[in-house]
Amino acid sequence: xxxxxxxxxxxxxxxxxxxxxxxxxxxxxxxxxxxxxxxxxxxxxxxxxxxxxxxxxxxxxxxxxxxxxxxxxxxxxxxxxxxxxxxxxxxxxxxxxxxxxxxxxxxxxxxxxxxxxxxxxxxxxxxxxxxxxxxxxxxxxxxxxxxxxxxxxxxxxxxxxxxxxxxxxxxxxxxxxxxxxxxxxxxxxxxxxxxxxxxxxxxxxxxxxxxxxxxxxxxxxxxxxxxxxxxxxxxxxxxxxxxxxxxxxxxxxxxxxxxxxxxxxxxxxxxxxxxxxxxxxxxxxxxxxxxxxxxxxxxxxxxxxxxxxxxxxxxxxxxxxxxxxxxxxxxxxxxxxxxxxxxxxx
Amino acid sequence: xxxxxxxxxxxxxxxxxxxxxxxxxxxxxxxxxxxxxxxxxxxxxxxxxxxxxxxxxxxxxxxxxxxxxxxxxxxxxxxxxxxxxxxxxxxxxxxxxxxxxxxxxxxxxxxxxxxxxxxxxxxxxxxxxxxxxxxxxxxxxxxxxxxxxxxxxxxxxxxxxxxxxxxxxxxxxxxxxxxxxxxxxxxxxxxxxxxxxxxxxxxxxxxxxxxxxxxxxxxxxxxxxxxxxxxxxxxxxxxxxxxxxxxxxxxxxxxxxxxxxxxxxxxxxxxxxxxxxxxxxxxxxxxxxxxxxxxxxxxxxxxxxxxxxxxxxxxxxxxxxxxxxxxxxxxxxxxxxxxxxxxxxx
DNA sequence: TTGTATGCGTTATCAC
DNA sequence: GTGATAACGCATACAA
Numbered sequence: 001x002x003x004x005x006x007x008x009x010x011x012x013x014x015x016x017x018x019x020x021x022x023x024x025x026x027x028x029x030x031x032x033x034x035x036x037x038x039x040x041x042x043x044x045x046x047x048x049x050x051x052x053x054x055x056x057x058x059x060x061x062x063x064x065x066x067x068x069x070x071x072x073x074x075x076x077x078x079x080x081x082x083x084x085x086x087x088x089x090x091x092x093x094x095x096x097x098x099x100x101x102x103x104x105x106x107x108x109x110x111x112x113x114x115x116x117x118x119x120x121x122x123x124x125x126x127x128x129x130x131x132x133x134x135x136x137x138x139x140x141x142x143x144x145x146x147x148x149x150x151x152x153x154x155x156x157x158x159x160x161x162x163x164x165x166x167x168x169x170x171x172x173x174x175x176x177x178x179x180x181x182x183x184x185x186x187x188x189x190x191x192x193x194x195x196x197x198x199x200x201x202x203x204x205x206x207x208x209x210x211x212x213x214x215x216x217x218x219x220x221x222x223x224x225x226x227x228x229x230x231x232x233x234x235x236x237x238x239x240x241x242x243x244x245x246x247x248x249x250x251x252x253x254x255x256x257x258x259x260x261x262x263x264x265x266x267x268x269x270x271x272x273x274x275x276x277x278x279x280x281x282x283x284x285x286x287x288x289x290x291x292x293x294x295x296x297x298x299x300x301x302x303x304x305x306x307x308x309x310x311x312x313x314x315x316x317x318x319x320x321x322x323x324x325x326x327x328x329x330x331x332x333x334x335x336x337x338x339x340x341x342x343x344x345x346x
Numbered sequence: 347x348x349x350x351x352x353x354x355x356x357x358x359x360x361x362x363x364x365x366x367x368x369x370x371x372x373x374x375x376x377x378x379x380x381x382x383x384x385x386x387x388x389x390x391x392x393x394x395x396x397x398x399x400x401x402x403x404x405x406x407x408x409x410x411x412x413x414x415x416x417x418x419x420x421x422x423x424x425x426x427x428x429x430x431x432x433x434x435x436x437x438x439x440x441x442x443x444x445x446x447x448x449x450x451x452x453x454x455x456x457x458x459x460x461x462x463x464x465x466x467x468x469x470x471x472x473x474x475x476x477x478x479x480x481x482x483x484x485x486x487x488x489x490x491x492x493x494x495x496x497x498x499x500x501x502x503x504x505x506x507x508x509x510x511x512x513x514x515x516x517x518x519x520x521x522x523x524x525x526x527x528x529x530x531x532x533x534x535x536x537x538x539x540x541x542x543x544x545x546x547x548x549x550x551x552x553x554x555x556x557x558x559x560x561x562x563x564x565x566x567x568x569x570x571x572x573x574x575x576x577x578x579x580x581x582x583x584x585x586x587x588x589x590x591x592x593x594x595x596x597x598x599x600x601x602x603x604x605x606x607x608x609x610x611x612x613x614x615x616x617x618x619x620x621x622x623x624x625x626x627x628x629x630x631x632x633x634x635x636x637x638x639x640x641x642x643x644x645x646x647x648x649x650x651x652x653x654x655x656x657x658x659x660x661x662x663x664x665x666x667x668x669x670x671x672x673x674x675x676x677x678x679x680x681x682x683x684x685x686x687x688x689x690x691x692x
Numbered sequence: 693t694t695g696t697a698t699g700c701g702t703t704a705t706c707a708c
Numbered sequence: 709g710t711g712a713t714a715a716c717g718c719a720t721a722c723a724a
Contacts, residue, residue, distance in 0.1 A: 050399045054394075059396065061460045070434065075643070087416035088417055096460045096461055098442055099445065111391035117395045117463075244647075301621060
């Protein structure tokens with residue numbers, strides 16, 4: 001049953017049927033109603049999405065291109081919340097969400113792959129290669145999140161001030177003997193463990209955690225610590241499985257070497273540290289204070305509550321979606337974070 | 347730049363170009379290579395996905411229709427894992443994942459909405475109304491998960507035996523004085539709180555938790571408990587915010603009334619109970635034993651580890667995806683679960 | 693092995 | 709307010 005069939009059946013033109021569905025103002029209400037009724041009666045479900053998208057050039061599909069694998073992204077609290085924010089807006093606007101990963105088997109937007117049907121792309125947490133950028137459908141729009149993509153609007157959070165604020169809070173509350181930092185994907189070469197002083201770091205435009213480190217360091221310096229001598233560890237993936245061994249190696253240091261303040265670049269890191277500390281009888285916050293970053297629910301819905309920085313991933317997703325749909329000005333926008341003082345570093 | 351342009355440019359026919367991309371065996375390797383090279387040179391990105399999908403009738407898009415809102419589903423560990431399993435397979439097969447919610451603003455598959463482009467639908471955790479079923483594209487395939495949809499293949503888990511097994515484990519380990527059950531969306535009328543004996547329950551074909559209750563009851567009866575007298579609570583949504591008040595009301599009962607064993611129908615429930623118990627100084631498992639259901643990571647990556655039933659949501663997603671793509675026999679399939687004995691009910 | 697012709701189901705531009 | 713007609717970009721039977 002196609003539009004044309006219905007037109008023939010009713011003895012009107014195809015344009016009229018099309019208008020009945022798409023431009024109610026272009027025909028008499030009476031006729032429109034008659035058409036809609038007849039359509040239902042004959043089992044015509046409205047204009048075919050595939051044909052419509054070919055004709056109009058738009059699909060009402062928005063793709064989110066994720067830095068990590070879909071498996072990771074869907075299980076990570078931060079990106080899940082981001083996605084749910086995106087989905088909320090798209091949904092309300094009659095669009096649908098297509099999930100894509102830059103780590104895909106096929107190149108993610110392979111011209112004839114379904115990904116190229118998307119009207120717009122939200123690029124989350126990665127710097128697209130120019131190759132990937134070129135493979136975008138010509139007239140698709142793009143919004144970058146967490147990174148800049150030259151010539152496109154973007155959504156960011158204030159990583160440096162946020163980390164400065166939480167580190168300052170931690171340092172002011174009680175001066176730590178041995179502060180330390182656990183970083184996320186900061187080193188130029190993959191590294192799960194201690195960062196030696198001679199190790200090269202990723203440049204600031206390749207990882208947001210570089211900005212976080214700057215914030216931590218600023219606060220540490222202000223409190224009289226030599227930032228180069230503050231021990232730093234690095235973790236390549238923000239999952240329990242990858243974080244745990246690194247954190248174990250820290251917690252299992254002899255008491256006089258073990259840090260008494262861990263500034264973590266993610267809640268996952270901090271929560272993992274918390275769990276492993278509990279298992280070892282290390283008291284938090286008495287023996288060890290912990291700060292996180294992200295403000296994920298899991299950190300707040302437990303005792304002790306995590307001290308962390310809340311980045312509103314859901315709001316971030318909403319904003320990105322509104323931008324891609326043209327509901328908000330497509331400028332570079334900076335979202336602000338909030339310090340959440342919990343129990344792990346009062 | 348279209349296929350036709352390229353054909354004209356190269357002085358070959360459109361069919362040849364099309365074949366170069368879709369049916370390599372239909373032309374000489376030399377010509378094919380020449381075409382591919384020239385295409386790249388002239389910036390032709392391969393057949394347009396929209397046009398191709400109109401022509402072939404297939405879009406290489408698979409939609410997952412979720413019972414809950416996208417916001418909930420993306421933040422819930424069980425459905426996230428399921429989705430990641432789906433995504434993994436789709437990805438490997440060159441398909442993309444479209445997320446849909448039955449709770450959508452618009453009716454989810456509104457004929458001309460982009461959802462109707464999908465080649466197949468994975469219906470997760472809900473019984474589609476016949477209205478929704480009718481709105482499916484005519485030749486789209488469907489796989490039901492957790493529920494049966496007449497005439498379509500399905501994926502299930504063994505809810506009843508799993509719950510029997512975990513309840514038996516709990517009852518055998520140490521006979522509880524006051525066992526109780528916290529259910530998930532079990533009552534006919536929405537209810538967050540105690541289930542009075544006269545309250546009607548949803549029929550077994552409307553909620554999987556009914557089968558879980560049967561499993562619990564079977565074990566309880568075997569151990570000499572009158573199942574009608576075992577107190578039961580109900581929660582409508584599997585989130586901390588909704589679970590917490592109900593569980594608080596349980597934990598705040600006077601000591602002599604407070605249950606010493608809580609059989610929970612989800613890990614979220616059990617974890618919430620664990621957190622709230624910790625906050626109240628109720629010792630787990632000494633004063634209160636807890637069992638969950640699902641086997642989410644959060645329950646295993648903490649101390650004490652949750653005693654629970656592991657349903658492999660990821661595998662479930664993979665299977666559903668393989669079925670929808672025709673990679674596995676589209677039969678009714680039952681996945682088995684595994685009892686995980688943790689610390690909350692040793 | 694390659695080319696020609698047709699139609700997939702729409703929407704947009706015109707005339708009427 | 710309505711109707712004919714031409715794209716949209718491609719895939720495929722069929723002819724060469």
